[in-house]
Amino acid sequence: xxxxxxxxxxxxxxxxxxxxxxxxxxxxxxxxxxDEVATPHLTPIKGRVTITPRGVxxxxxxxxxxxxxVWRPLAPASxxxxxxxxxxxxxxxxxxxDSNFGTAPxxxxxxxxxxxxxxxxxxxxxxxxxxxxxxxxxxxxxxxDDHGNAREIEAPPLQRMPRSAWALxxxxxxxxxxxxxxxxxxxxxxxxxxxxxxxxxxxxRTQGVWEAFDGDRFQAWWMKPLLALRVPRRAGWRxx
Numbered sequence: 133x134x135x136x137x138x139x140x141x142x143x144x145x146x147x148x149x150x151x152x153x154x155x156x157x158x159x160x161x162x163x164x165x166x167d168e169v170a171t172p173h174l175t176p177i178k179g180r181v182t183i184t185p186r187g188v189x190x191x192x193x194x195x196x197x198x199x200x201x202v203w204r205p206l207a208p209a210s211x212x213x214x215x216x217x218x219x220x221x222x223x224x225x226x227x228x229x230d231s232n233f234g235t236a237p238x239x240x241x242x243x244x245x246x247x248x249x250x251x252x253x254x255x256x257x258x259x260x261x262x263x264x265x266x267x268x269x270x271x272x273x274x275x276x277d278d279h280g281n282a283r284e285i286e287a288p289p290l291q292r293m294p295r296s297a298w299a300l301x302x303x304x305x306x307x308x309x310x311x312x313x314x315x316x317x318x319x320x321x322x323x324x325x326x327x328x329x330x331x332x333x334x335x336x337r338t339q340g341v342w343e344a345f346d347g348d349r350f351q352a353w354w355m356k357p358l359l360a361l362r363v364p365r366r367a368g369w370r371x372x
Contacts, residue, residue: 134168160184162229166216179216183227186210187280195262195270196241201234208249208256208276226251228341239351241265248304250333250340257333259287259305265347273305288333298322302344307332315339322358323349 134151142149147156152167164181185207195201212227228249234241245262252275260272273287293302293312297320306312312331318341319326329342349355 182213183229184211186278189280191282193272204231206230209278239347242347244346246344248340248342250338252336296325300325
């Protein structure tokens with residue numbers, strides 16, 4: 133995506149526009165229209181991603197006791213359709229939709245967090261775990277069925293994985309006697325990584341999407357200039 137100025141943002145109850153790209157909820161599905169320029173080669177990318185939830189949850193989980201950061205697992209089980217203007221970039225699969233919001237910058241309150249969504253035979257499990265600046269921890273372990281019904285579960289032990297190429301700390305839940313391992317890197321940065329991780333949960337081997345964020349690195353003085361190089365920026369944009 134592209135960082136844009138305030139004039140490029142337009143919001144309505146069921147639609148948000150960010151420059152030429154937009155998200156629209158029609159009551160049953162979320163349509164994401166993409167019209168962006170990729171970095172570093174400035175390649176135009178256009179297309180649509182359609183997410184159809186199998187069930188929508190009403191869960192809001194506080195990531196900090198005072199409620200200043202909240203996570204909403206809106207649709208843990210969804211069907212997804214991707215249509216991008218590239219040969220071979222149109223496909224169908226399973227997806228996920230969530231939302232985070234807060235009243236303070238992430239790095240101000242979080243020293244570290246990791247998250248993972250893993251399919252299991254009777255649904256999927258999600259772990260969301262954080263270490264806060266005040267020394268406390270948040271540990272969330274939930275199971276969701278296809279209809280969005282949730283229940284708390286006992287999480288397997290927390291186990292470390294090898295550090296990333298940027299030496300980022302990586303860990304997730306895995307049964308005793310097994311070891312989790314990243315099998316495909318999706319995004320890798322000094323302060324953040326998203327990857328496909330192979331693990332074993334309650335006797336079931338599974339692969340799911342996993343993320344980690346290091347707040348100490350993100351707020352480092354040398355990080356901000358790198359972000360400006362990584363993400364394209366457009367100061368102004370207006371609709372025709």
